[in-house]
Amino acid sequence: MRKSELRKNYLEMRKALSIDEVALLSENIFKNFVDYFKPFPSQKVHIFIPIEKFKEIDTHIFIDYFLSRDIRIFVPKIVDTKLISVEIFADSKFELNNWGISEPVSNENSEVLDFDFVITPLLYCDRHGNRVGYGKGFYDGFFETLYGKTKKIGVNYFNPDENIDDVWENDIPVDYLVTPTEVLSFFNNGLE
Template identity: 30%
Template sequence: MNKEVLRSLFLEKRQTLTNQEFKRRNDLLLVNNLNFLESHQRAVHCHIFLPILKFKEPNTWPLFEHLQKSSNHEAYVSKTLFKQKQLEHFHVTKNTELKESKYGIPEPLNGEAIHPEKLDIVFVPLICCDKQGNRVGYGAGLYDRFLQEVRQDCLKIGLGITSKLDNIDYTTELDIPLDYYISHLGIDDFR
């Protein structure tokens, strides 16, 4: 199946999850993320996306709060610049104010802007991915452009609450594959 079909199918599938199942999957996702961070202690600078919960995106708020409280990690969040088709990245501290954009995306209002080369980990939003680490995002290419700017050793980790597909058709050279996929089912290493 091509990306547009998969995007539509999986977005609809996510919406059919009961609140109880959505919570269960997110609880397991958090446990798997914390286990991953524990086993990758050299990864200090962690970029995370904040969810639009009405679309039943993976609930990254508990992971974000963990990163903020951790003495071993620093948290970073982006602001979406839709006209420029890019993301601007900010170091998030206890003094950083967050506000939902007109699209419902929680974004920083203030904070220190950083260059993506500083990051050790990028937690990547996705709708689904395949067993090779190819992902289907929301179609704007924002994260593909962002991931071209990180260091080569920066870990690209997809977060999801769906199982992997066998393969995604119609990937291009602009698509940047994931290094890992963390879901409620476990941690998949694509390296």
């Protein structure tokens, strides 16, 4: 199936979720992430702030967990059409940008490229790690800059069942997908 069809279908499926379903599914995704990856103090995690109107996974659960365990947290911010990483702390200030997305007030790019985990928003991910996002390409550009050991992890409410037919040369897949029911690895065609 083409990205445009998948984007439309999965936006509709996400839109149909209730607030309670979003909370429960997000909690299950969080538990699967922690059980599988077992993050520990001093690791560096890049994670997105959810766009609530799009019913994105509630990553505040992750952020609270990381803060309580001295795991360093970085969040994306778009500055001059480029995605930068801003380190955040318990007392960091946030504001809504022009699109209604919560971002840190700070524009200070951490310049960190050796994250342990980059937890990535997406609308759909197939069984090869290919992603469908909102179509802006910010994460492909960001992924190109990361050190090789960084684990790129997609999080999604839905398990993959369709292949993406129009994967482009510059598309960079994720290494893992965490859903409410499983963690998929895409190394060696899904066999780690």
